[in-house]
Amino acid sequence: MEATPAAxxxxxxxxxxxxxxxxxxSGSGTLSAGATEISIASPGATADATESxxxxxxxxxxxxxxxxxxxxxxxxxxxxxxxxREVCRMEGVPRRTLRHWLDDADKINSxxxxxxxxxxxxxxxxxxxxxxxxxxxxxxxGRAEGRExxxxxxVEYIRQNHAxxxxxxxxxxxxxxxxxxxxxxxxxxxxxxxxxTQAPGAGSGATRSGMTSTNTATSSSSSTxxxxxxxAAQTEAPRVASTPxxxxxxxxxxxxxLLFGLDxxxxxxxxxxxxADNAQTVAVANVALSDVVVPTRPGEEAVENRIGVxxxxxxxxxxxxALNLLPETARQxxxxxxxxxxxxxxxxxxxxxxxxxxxxxxxxxENGMQEDDDTYEPAWSELITxxxxxxxxxxxxxxxxxxxxxxxAGNTSSPPSQIxxxxxxASFAHTLENSPRTLVGMDACGTIHxxxxxILCGHTLPSETSMDTTDAHSWGGLNLExxxxxxxxxxxxxxxxxxxxxxxxxxxxxxxxxxGYAGFGLPVSQPVYVPMGDHPCxxxxxxxxxxxxPNSDSNLTLVNIGTSAQMAMVLTGxxxxxxxxxxxxxxxxxRPFLFEDRFLGVAASLSGGNTFAWLVHQWxxxxxxxxxxxxxxxxxxxxxxxxxxxxxxxxxxxxxRQDTExxxxxxxNGERADPSATGSIMNLRMNNWSMGDISAALSRGLVDNxxxxxxxxxxxxxxEQPMIGTGNALVRNELLxxxxxxxxxxxxxxQLQTAADAAVGAALTPSLLGGRPxxxxx
Numbered sequence: 044m045e046a047t048p049a050a051x052x053x054x055x056x057x058x059x060x061x062x063x064x065x066x067x068x069s070g071s072g073t074l075s076a077g078a079t080e081i082s083i084a085s086p087g088a089t090a091d092a093t094e095s096x097x098x099x100x101x102x103x104x105x106x107x108x109x110x111x112x113x114x115x116x117x118x119x120x121x122x123x124x125x126x127x128r129e130v131c132r133m134e135g136v137p138r139r140t141l142r143h144w145l146d147d148a149d150k151i152n153s154x155x156x157x158x159x160x161x162x163x164x165x166x167x168x169x170x171x172x173x174x175x176x177x178x179x180x181x182x183x184x185g186r187a188e189g190r191e192x193x194x195x196x197x198v199e200y201i202r203q204n205h206a207x208x209x210x211x212x213x214x215x216x217x218x219x220x221x222x223x224x225x226x227x228x229x230x231x232x233x234x235x236x237x238x239x240t241q242a243p244g245a246g247s248g249a250t251r252s253g254m255t256s257t258n259t260a261t262s263s264s265s266s267t268x269x270x271x272x273x274x275a276a277q278t279e280a281p282r283v284a285s286t287p288x289x290x291x292x293x294x295x296x297x298x299x300x301l302l303f304g305l306d307x308x309x310x311x312x313x314x315x316x317x318x319a320d321n322a323q324t325v326a327v328a329n330v331a332l333s334d335v336v337v338p339t340r341p342g343e344e345a346v347e348n349r350i351g352v353x354x355x356x357x358x359x360x361x362x363x364x365a366l367n368l369l370p371e372t373a374r375q376x377x378x379x380x381x382x383x384x385x386x387x388x389x390x391x392x393x394x395x396x397x398x399x400x401x402x403x404x405x406x407x408x409e410n411g412m413q414e415d416d417d418t419y420e421p422a423w424s425e426l427i428t429x430x431x432x433x434x435x436x437x438x439x440x441x442x443x444x445x446x447x448x449x450x451x452a453g454n455t456s457s458p459p460s461q462i463x464x465x466x467x468x469a470s471f472a473h474t475l476e477n478s479p480r481t482l483v484g485m486d487a488c489g490t491i492h493x494x495x496x497x498i499l500c501g502h503t504l505p506s507e508t509s510m511d512t513t514d515a516h517s518w519g520g521l522n523l524e525x526x527x528x529x530x531x532x533x534x535x536x537x538x539x540x541x542x543x544x545x546x547x548x549x550x551x552x553x554x555x556x557x558x559g560y561a562g563f564g565l566p567v568s569q570p571v572y573v574p575m576g577d578h579p580c581x582x583x584x585x586x587x588x589x590x591x592x593p594n595s596d597s598n599l600t601l602v603n604i605g606t607s608a609q610m611a612m613v614l615t616g617x618x619x620x621x622x623x624x625x626x627x628x629x630x631x632x633x634r635p636f637l638f639e640d641r642f643l644g645v646a647a648s649l650s651g652g653n654t655f656a657w658l659v660h661q662w663x664x665x666x667x668x669x670x671x672x673x674x675x676x677x678x679x680x681x682x683x684x685x686x687x688x689x690x691x692x693x694x695x696x697x698x699x700r701q702d703t704e705x706x707x708x709x710x711x712n713g714e715r716a717d718p719s720a721t722g723s724i725m726n727l728r729m730n731n732w733s734m735g736d737i738s739a740a741l742s743r744g745l746v747d748n749x750x751x752x753x754x755x756x757x758x759x760x761x762x763e764q765p766m767i768g769t770g771n772a773l774v775r776n777e778l779l780x781x782x783x784x785x786x787x788x789x790x791x792x793x794q795l796q797t798a799a800d801a802a803v804g805a806a807l808t809p810s811l812l813g814g815r816p817x818x819x820x821x
Contacts, residue, residue, distance in 0.1 A: 113158035300378035304806025307384030328368035351431030381808030384492030387429035405560035467518030492574035501557030580804030605770035608651030646752035652772025697738030707740035
């Protein structure tokens with residue numbers, strides 16, 4: 044069934060007529076499980092639905108229906124002829140599930156695996172311990188009895204109740220001591236993942252229920268000045284989910300106001316509470332999105348996150364869990380809310396329905412089940428992230444030509460910000476052109492952090508949607524002179540202006556915390572400030588840690604190498620004036636900063652720590668393929684440990700080959716300006732193909748790639764000005780540090796910071812009203 048194209052001039056994309064609910068005949072009744080009634084579908088409802096199972100008491104329970112690839116193909120073909128609504132009515136398939144299949148029709152139809160398979164992708168994260176539920180029950184029972192549970196208790200429980208598994212686990216350990224240490228770490232990771240953590244004041248192994256993240260921090264300085272002879276400790280491999288040794292100094296008797304910051308990242312949610320007077324950190328909570336279970340409707344398959352697309356329900360539940368990890372007394376002292384998150388991405392929603400839908404989701408939580416309603420219409424879309432590559436070079440070129448033609452007919456005094464793959468307006472235009480039916484009923488859009496703020500404030504009107512200038516610029520199509528959406532761009536791309544958020548200056552209050560579950564447990568009526576991009580918030584936090592304002596640090600470069608890599612230069616108006624208007628800097632953007640008299644010149648690469656991680660994984664795969672490494676199957680903890688050893692070895696070998704002639708162009712993921720770009724290796728000789736050569740060449744290539752993006756007019760500034768280095772991939776990789784130092788006049792110009800945190804920058808939002816950041820006490 045063909046969807047009706049969206050009109051460019053409409054105020055919102057019209058909602059489809061409501062579907063008349065049709066009652067399906069059921070071959071059975073309902074079962075009551077506590078306060079919850081679970082409907083049991085007729086055995087003939089779907090040919091491939093899973094059968095009812097039984098619990099430990101022998102009672103029949105309904106399991107979620109799973110559809111085979113064969114059945115999905117049949118229903119996709121039927122929907123293309125009879126329409127989505129009719130197929131859902133006849134087959135009893137939830138409408139959202141069928142729409143997901145239609146979106147993935149090409150992948151499903153081209154799947155080469157068995158037709159009986161239920162999924163074309165990975166089925167989720169494998170549990171480390173096969174008896175996880177029993178172990179959780181053991182910890183809960185001990186807590187209920189008032190006992191102080193430790194990792195020693197967990198090890199003893201495993202020894203007594205799962206001796207066979209333990210014997211298999213210890214088989215390939217080097218010694219009994221290393222096996223015991225590995226098992227203890229495995230128990231500690233289990234504790235963090237399953238809702239327990241170290242109790243304040245308890246011993247190293249003590250746990251308590253209700254927490255998945257430890258409120259911890261180091262009291263030592265968070266910045267380290269680089270010296271030429273960098274210490275060997277910095278060559279250690281990246282550590283996954285490491286826990287700092289010292290607890291934050293949180294005084295429950297203190298009633299001073301606190302500032303709350305929330306960072307909605309691509310893989311995790313982080314929230315932080317800092318003191319209003321000196322920005323000292325009080326509490327922190329982190330939640331990995333992969334650890335959050337998304338409730339589904341009966342018969343609906345679990346939504347699988349894909350590269351470039353994320354489940355918004357999962358993000359909301361992760362935010363709820365992260366906030367619940369903060370001490371209750373600290374939450375109630377929050378005097379303001381600042382939010383930041385991943386830039387460029389876009390999510391659409393229905394303003395009048397979103398608050399009620401969020402209330403239902405957050406009330407039921409991760410363990411709830413959504414209502415089985417045949418007339419269900421989603422209140423929000425999936426999140427298209429900055430990693431999305433649906434906008435091909437051909438599509439982007441066509442969009443730019445349309446914009447260029449529109450610009451010739453109007454005033455060209457201030458060119459709009461550019462569009463690229465993964466940018467909000469480009470994704471909007473692509474969706475309108477290729478899948479407009481996904482926007483039926485939606486009347487507003489924004490970044491994921493704009494969406495969370497909309498819910499937090501209890502807004503219900505499209506006109507209440509807002510976006511700050513940093514995020515608006517990252518979407519493309521922003522007129523820097525007027526700081527509004529360029530009407531020529533919107534006309535060229537046929538994007539209705541009424542659906543776009545109102546652009547506001549950073550530090551603007553956009554509402555107040557609402558009551559109910561949508562308030563996420565924060566105190567009602569406290570101000571919420573317009574969300575900002577995570578990158579400028581990281582820059583703000585880094586500047587604050589230097590205990591200076593942008594006015595005195597106008598010449599400053601910040602290099603962040605995490606998953607990707609960015610180089611940000613704090614620029615004055617005079618610096619920006621050096622750039623010619625007619626020169627294309629598609630790999631370098633001048634963005635508005637958080638202060639009116641400053642700009643950020645940003646070079647952003649899709650290749651960063653992810654590329655070095657690729658080398659680590661590739662080396663492990665080669666070793667396994669050659670039979671040089673045994674096939675391990677002993678859980679995530681030891682796999683992480685072995686990976687860390689490979690990291691350390693590659694970095695150590697690379698430090699011995701820093702002057703290699705081998706050249707590695709690291710653009711394996713393409714670039715935003717050129718998604719089709721590939722990597723390459725040059726100057727290869729028989730004597731420079733060691734792992735040390737490859738490691739050093741790749742690290743140097745990552746640094747060189749960033750510097751090559753800086754315009755010629757600004758390159759003389761970089762070697763002479765201070766540089767702040769942030770990001771796990773940079774802080775933990777001495778090779779990258781050494782190649783950065785070679786780019787500077789003096790080694791002491793590079794200062795590493797481990798706490799240049801976007802969440803901290805978001806928390807400092809209220810200080811922007813005065814034009815100067817709060818000084819961090821570090």
